[in-house]
Amino acid sequence: MNAMNTVTPAPRIAEVKGLKVHFQSKQGRVHAVDGVDFDIRDGEMLGLVGETGCGKSVTGRCFLDLVPQPPADIAGGRVLFRPRGGKACPDCSGKGCETCGGTGAETLDLLNIPAKKMRQIRGEKIAMIFQDPGKALNPTLTIGAQLSEVFLQHKSHELLEAAGVGEGDRGWVAGSLRRQANQREGSFDRWARRFPPLKGPSRRLQKALDEKVAAALAETQIPNPRRVMTSYPHELSGGMRQRVMIAQSLACDPDLIIADEPTTALDVTIQARILDLIKMLQAKRRTSVLYISHDLSLVRKVCDRVAVMYAGRIAEVGTVSQVFTDPRHPYTQGLLNAVPRAGTRRGHLASIPGTVPELVDPPPACRFVDRCPKAMAQCRGADPQLLPVTEGHDVACFLEHPREDTAPETPRLETA
Amino acid sequence: MQLRDYIIRRLIILPFLVFGVSVVVFTLTRIGGSPIGVYLSHEMSAAEVQQLEERFHLNEPLYVQYFYWARGALQGDFGYSGVASAPVSQVFWPKLAATLELSVVSAAVAVMLGLWLGVFAGVRRNRWQDHVTRVVAVSGASLPLFWFGIVLLIIFWANLGWFPVGRSDADIWASMPHPTGLYMLDSILAGSWRGFVDAVWHLILPAITLGFGAVAIITRMMRSALVEELQQEYVDAARAKGLPERLVLNRHARRNALVPTVTVIGLTIAFLMQGAIAAEIIFRWPGLGRWMASAVVRGDQATIMTYVLFTSVLFLFANLVVDIIYAKLDPRVRLGD
Numbered sequence A: 001m002n003a004m005n006t007v008t009p010a011p012r013i014a015e016v017k018g019l020k021v022h023f024q025s026k027q028g029r030v031h032a033v034d035g036v037d038f039d040i041r042d043g044e045m046l047g048l049v050g051e052t053g054c055g056k057s058v059t060g061r062c063f064l065d066l067v068p069q070p071p072a073d074i075a076g077g078r079v080l081f082r083p084r085g086g087k088a089c090p091d092c093s094g095k096g097c098e099t100c101g102g103t104g105a106e107t108l109d110l111l112n113i114p115a116k117k118m119r120q121i122r123g124e125k126i127a128m129i130f131q132d133p134g135k136a137l138n139p140t141l142t143i144g145a146q147l148s149e150v151f152l153q154h155k156s157h158e159l160l161e162a163a164g165v166g167e168g169d170r171g172w173v174a175g176s177l178r179r180q181a182n183q184r185e186g187s188f189d190r191w192a193r194r195f196p197p198l199k200g201p202s203r204r205l206q207k208a209l210d211e212k213v214a215a216a217l218a219e220t221q222i223p224n225p226r227r228v229m230t231s232y233p234h235e236l237s238g239g240m241r242q243r244v245m246i247a248q249s250l251a252c253d254p255d256l257i258i259a260d261e262p263t264t265a266l267d268v269t270i271q272a273r274i275l276d277l278i279k280m281l282q283a284k285r286r287t288s289v290l291y292i293s294h295d296l297s298l299v300r301k302v303c304d305r306v307a308v309m310y311a312g313r314i315a316e317v318g319t320v321s322q323v324f325t326d327p328r329h330p331y332t333q334g335l336l337n338a339v340p341r342a343g344t345r346r347g348h349l350a351s352i353p354g355t356v357p358e359l360v361d362p363p364p365a366c367r368f369v370d371r372c373p374k375a376m377a378q379c380r381g382a383d384p385q386l387l388p389v390t391e392g393h394d395v396a397c398f399l400e401h402p403r404e405d406t407a408p409e410t411p412r413l414e415t416a
Numbered sequence B: 001m002q003l004r005d006y007i008i009r010r011l012i013i014l015p016f017l018v019f020g021v022s023v024v025v026f027t028l029t030r031i032g033g034s035p036i037g038v039y040l041s042h043e044m045s046a047a048e049v050q051q052l053e054e055r056f057h058l059n060e061p062l063y064v065q066y067f068y069w070a071r072g073a074l075q076g077d078f079g080y081s082g083v084a085s086a087p088v089s090q091v092f093w094p095k096l097a098a099t100l101e102l103s104v105v106s107a108a109v110a111v112m113l114g115l116w117l118g119v120f121a122g123v124r125r126n127r128w129q130d131h132v133t134r135v136v137a138v139s140g141a142s143l144p145l146f147w148f149g150i151v152l153l154i155i156f157w158a159n160l161g162w163f164p165v166g167r168s169d170a171d172i173w174a175s176m177p178h179p180t181g182l183y184m185l186d187s188i189l190a191g192s193w194r195g196f197v198d199a200v201w202h203l204i205l206p207a208i209t210l211g212f213g214a215v216a217i218i219t220r221m222m223r224s225a226l227v228e229e230l231q232q233e234y235v236d237a238a239r240a241k242g243l244p245e246r247l248v249l250n251r252h253a254r255r256n257a258l259v260p261t262v263t264v265i266g267l268t269i270a271f272l273m274q275g276a277i278a279a280e281i282i283f284r285w286p287g288l289g290r291w292m293a294s295a296v297v298r299g300d301q302a303t304i305m306t307y308v309l310f311t312s313v314l315f316l317f318a319n320l321v322v323d324i325i326y327a328k329l330d331p332r333v334r335l336g337d
């Protein structure tokens, strides 16, 4: 690699560095995520692919501090996030330093910020689309109520403006409206808003809120948003529910969306439509998306770059064309050869023999060694590092980067 | 089905159910023996006894007897209570008022305390607060109510003398009118602070005895329901929107955990009605339960019939209320399907 001609890549909105998430279980420590590195560029769609159980969801949830601790333990690493239009880096006042990775932009370590700050980021700067919209929507609240929460949480000032409450307004009416907008209202507030003088401004606030919700739903091509707003999740189809989830995640126009297998739980017939919708909205807004999937063909269709994950590690990362036309890691090669057959369990691969290794206290070795058709002696005893093979294409395999501490394997001579 | 239609349908069915219950109970009590016992005395001749039997139609077949009983009941005549030495209809309300006061107070406290404790333990799952709550709840659910009541009686009445037994101080009770029969309410209406304190003072031990088991059951149910809800993905989705934990808990998890708990609360009403019998005997509370217990011992069939009929109507109503709350809490519930 030539250190001199580093092309300035697109600014990176997020960087995951050496992320380790372990789970304490009866059998021992499960190394679910064990040293993951990747970055997400501004406005790109990065695919994170791998078999079920390889740690994709845990990695994605780390962005929003949604990994339950315990049983999880963030054993190391950083998840850096640079909000768009953020302030200048406080350490170097914008000149570029180590904290901000030379960008001069405010950089937050999402694993290490106060809970209050995290709550401001959730939904507003980083949003999440969950795998199963039937489970991620509260069954006992209307769609309208659930979408309203995002706006109330992050856009209460706009709503108060619509109700005619200014910054300096004092008095009980302004106070009650503030409580309404900040989701702190009591039963008395709810009762009192049926009568003047609260009635008028409270209605205006509600109307502004409903308009925002309806507009968000309309953007995901939901027909008749007003009717959907008064529906409960069980009254909608799976595809419609996922549109609602997407509308909810896009509500505040976030900088980054974590889409955790957003089409896996859906009927095959609607998967493509939801995928197109996500792609369309992403392209329109230039939102960065971490698209988690176990389905390579989907990732190939919509993503700009792809990171292949195996047993808690990144095996290979590069642009879609680099990884798909020139796969270097034997696991990626296996994935690309895998043709899903009938009877293959969802998320499992047909063509690679063997199973994903136990992640309980793994020894230092390539995680793929027991299934790898090209495994060598040097593949055990040390972890392969994720290193570049060409510009922007990194692979963690001793085939590409032989260990320096062991003699390179002598190629076997063909005996005629 | 619309909730209103459901309620109407259930209310229409109600009289038929009550009819069915009354037939069963009537038959069972009559199998137990003739109700004539409470009217008899040693001096009566065989002829006199037969005269009495004819007067009360006891010589007729069972279904005719039922007919006479039902006709009386429909007219508000539930027979003569030998235990109370008065017509059942006359003593029923004052006794019911005493039982209502006791069970409503302990039910209300038990529901509030149980829900609160369940949430308290559920959000602190597997921490020491959860373990302490569990120990208290398990003991509450497994201690026999009569034993627990007697222990309270021995400690706080016999030894420490902090609390009285019975329902009231006779002088204070006599010092005011009793338009409702509910002592606490009557004392408020009469503006008697002394009476109110007296009412509460007498209520505390039997209410604790009666409510402890209910608190335990509600706590355990609410805790496990909340723990389950907190593991659902919509809770993480709510967090992912940026909601503070206060709203994640109150608006999402806790509300949904109430759905299964409401059913259990409905069942504890049954538990309370049964428990009231023991609590009233232990604390000499002049309510329905104690009356019923004496009636069973003395074969006072008019009282038994009325009591059982009343409790069955109460359960049917309690079920209806539970169904309504259930449907209000969970939009997925399709009543009557």
Ligand SMILES: Nc1ncnc2c1ncn2[C@@H]1O[C@H](COP(=O)(O)OP(=O)(O)O)[C@@H](O)[C@H]1O
Residues within 6 Å of the ligand: A023, A030, A032, A050, A051, A052, A053, A054, A055, A056, A057, A058, A059, A068, A071
């Ligand atoms: N809540 C949890 N408790 C214990 N172990 C967990 C938990 N969540 C995830 N894991 C562990 O992490 C591994 C990776 O999980 P996950 O990230 O959900 O996989 P993926 O999304 O790639 O299918 C799982 O195999 C499991 O062992």
Ligand code: SF4
Residues within 6 Å of the ligand: A329, A330, A331, A366, A367, A368, A369, A370, A372, A373, A374, A375, A376, A379, A384, A396, A397, A398, A399
């Ligand atoms: S490091 Fe070795 S075992 Fe691992 S993928 Fe490369 S060749 Fe296979």
Ligand SMILES: [Mg+2]
Residues within 6 Å of the ligand: A053, A056, A057, A058, A260, A261
């Ligand atoms: Mg997953």
Ligand SMILES: [Zn+2]
Residues within 6 Å of the ligand: A089, A090, A091, A092, A093, A094, A095, A096, A097, A098, A099, A100, A101, A102, A104, A105
């Ligand atoms: Zn800096």
